[in-house]
Amino acid sequence: MKRLIATLALATVALAAAACAPANADTSGTPAPTVAVDANSPVVVAQGIKFQTQDVKGPAGKAFAMTFRNQDSAPHNVSIFTDSSASQRVFQGEVFAQGERVYQVPALAAGSYFFRCDVHPDMTGTLTVQ
Ligand SMILES: [Cu+2]
Numbered sequence: 001m002k003r004l005i006a007t008l009a010l011a012t013v014a015l016a017a018a019a020c021a022p023a024n025a026d027t028s029g030t031p032a033p034t035v036a037v038d039a040n041s042p043v044v045v046a047q048g049i050k051f052q053t054q055d056v057k058g059p060a061g062k063a064f065a066m067t068f069r070n071q072d073s074a075p076h077n078v079s080i081f082t083d084s085s086a087s088q089r090v091f092q093g094e095v096f097a098q099g100e101r102v103y104q105v106p107a108l109a110a111g112s113y114f115f116r117c118d119v120h121p122d123m124t125g126t127l128t129v130q
Contacts, residue, residue, distance in 0.1 A: 037065045037102055044078055044115075046123065047071040051115075054125035060110035066093075066103040073098050076117045080105065080127055084114040095119060 041064060042056035049072060058064050070076045077095040082088040093103040095118065108129045117123035 035063050035065045035104055037067055041065045041067060042127070043067045043069065044125065045069045045071065046076045046117070049074060049120055049123065051117070051123050051125045055128070056125065057128045057130060058105060058108065060129045061107055063107050064105050066105050067100060068093055068103055069100045070096060070098055075119050076123065077119065078103065078115050079118045080108075080113050080115045082111075082113060084124070086114065086116065086121075092118070 040057075040059065042058050043053060044056055044066065045052040046069070056066070058066065066078065068076075068078050075095045075097040078091075078093040079086075079089060080091040082090060090108060090113065091103070091105050094101055110130050111128075113127040113129060115125050115127050
């Protein structure tokens with residue numbers, strides 16, 4: 001009887017461990033590692049239905065963090081395109097009102113990119129990736 005209890009206890013521990021494992025070992029749909037904001041991270045500020053920062057820079061060839069500070073009660077976002085025709089989007093930031101988000105911009109080749117607010121397409125700017 002003692003042995004059975006010990007076996008059951010072990011089985012319970014094993015089950016508990018197995019139940020915990022998927023949360024730590026889930027490899028399906030693993031998000032890309034988050035890139036932290038650093039001194040060179042671009043910051044875009046929106047105020048008065050305009051981007052106050054219309055020229056920002058980002059590093060070429062690696063994902064980077066972009067801080068977007070929306071000081072309006074109107075919703076805005078930052079959407080990045082290959083050029084001002086806005087036909088090829090390379091990044092679309094979350095739309096939100098009044099607040100700040102750190103966008104995770106994917107690695108981009110060096111060059112000049114166009115960005116705008118999807119809600120107000122007249123709000124535009126240039127992202128230089130170098
Ligand atoms: Cu907007």
